[in-house]
Amino acid sequence: MKFSLNNKQAVVTGGGSGIGKAISLALAEQGAVVHILEMSEENAEDTAAHIKDMGGSAFTYGCNVAVQEEVKAAFTAITAERPIDILINNAGIAHVGNLEKCTEEDLDRLYNVNIKGVYNCMQAGIASLKKTKGVIVNMASIASSVGINDRFAYSMTKGAVLTMTYSVAKDYLADGIRCNCISPARVHTPFVDGFISKNYPGKEKEMFEKLSKTQPIGRMAKPEEVANLAVYLCSDEASFVTGSNFPIDGGFINLNGS
Incomplete structure (x- = not known):
């Protein structure tokens, strides 16, 4: 079967709703064991129940990705028996406003989840991913690449996700780790x-x-369309793909104004 993830251990942050839920379901459909890190344990359990109804395997962990101790505890539990193969950094929050409408509290809140949260999970998972020559997929945004009105803080954080992706992809080439990001509109x-x-x-x-x-x-876009791209990037069919940013934007970046 193409794009098989049979028996792969996958961690999905923010896997209880939206894009994260769609990714969790899609990975499970391809045979992955899915570990969902979520602030909302109720949402996480709902996603896990869907996966189990499909005949898949899923586990949930109440976790705020902005808190390093919680992230480390979750990864310690997940990797107690075997290392992970896939890390999907999907958890994120938004903010609407330009520079003047972005308070220090707003900036810190977005930094803590969208940047520090990605850092926390990659740092907690990297030793395990070295063992499996695993895959990291980070959720960036079209705001990583082009200007979007009233998205000052959000664009800042997603630009950081893009450059963290490039940095990790470069630094861990010799370890066989692939790291890419997806940029939805x-x-x-x-x-x-x-x-x-x-x-x-x-x-x-x-x-x-x-x-x-x-x-x-x-x-x-439909969440499932983003999930399908994530499945490809996690599969062996994408073994030659690393250090890349994948816009899934309905033509937003290149076709606006044409």
């Missing part, structure tokens, strides 16, 4: 629906269509 997740409902009450349909059309292809 807008993806239709519960977060998007909640954002629209909160900020545009009564205009939900209008705003959904407007945001969808910011992608030249005319719609938002």
Whole structure:
């Protein structure tokens, strides 16, 4: 079977909802044992239940990726019997606002999750990944590569994810570790629906269509489409791929304005 991940040990942060849930399900469908690190243990258990209903194997860990001690404890438990093969750094948070509307607290909050959280998980997992010549996939964003209105803090953090990806890919070539990142444009997740409902009450349909059309292809991505790309990058079929950034953006980066 192409893209088989049979019996691979995979860690997915933020695997309880949205893109992370879709990635967890897709990895499990290809045979991986999925370990879900989540702030919301209820969401994590829901994803794990879906995986088990499919006949797969999943485990959950209540974990704030911004807290190094919690991350280390989770990885210690996960790797107690065998090392991991795959690390998906998906957990992240957003902020809307330009420089003037970004407080120090906002900046610190995004840094702690989106940058330090990725650092914490890669550092906790790297020794294990060396043993398996494993794979890291980090979730970046189109905001890593192009300017997005009112995304000052978010763009800063996702730019860091992109360059951390390049750095780790370079430093661990000799260890056989591959490290890549995925840069989605807008993806239709519960977060998007909640954002629209909160900020545009009564205009939900209008705003959904407007945001969808910011992608030249005319719609938002589905979480499953991002998950399928993650599966490829984790598989042996992608064995020649490292140190790369993969936009999945409906043409946003290259086709806007054309």
